[in-house]
Amino acid sequence: GFFYIYPMHFLYIIYSKQSNRFYIGETQNVQKRVLMHNQHAFKNAFTTSAKDWQLELSFECESKEEAFCLERFIKRMKSRVFIEKIIRNPSVLKEILNKK
Incomplete structure (x- = not known):
């Protein structure tokens, strides 16, 4: 049978x-x-x-x-402490997805 492999997507945090x-x-x-961010590809x-x-x-x-969805959620929090918490414990992101 035919099946389509969906490309993976990633949420990323850079500092x-x-x-x-x-x-x-x-x-x-x-x-x-x-x-691309470091080469200033996004003018x-x-x-x-x-x-x-x-x-x-x-x-x-x-x-x-x-x-x-995760990107919007994190940006809406406007919290450096929250971002640092996610970096230390990425399972927080799974919890966010489970609640939506």
Whole structure:
């Protein structure tokens, strides 16, 4: 039989020492996306404030929608403490998805 393999999606969190800030996003290719942030491929993006973005967390999601849902949830929290908690304990993300 025919079946379609859906591409994986990831929620990612990057950090810049230079700007002392975190950035949250979603992508299919985390390594490529971090490189793009550091090369300022997104001209008017928040991440152009630094060139030293490092990957802090990559979390595999079942779909783009799931990754986007988590991204929105984290951004709405507007909390550095919450982001640091997720990095230390990514299972928090599973709990968020289970509650939606």
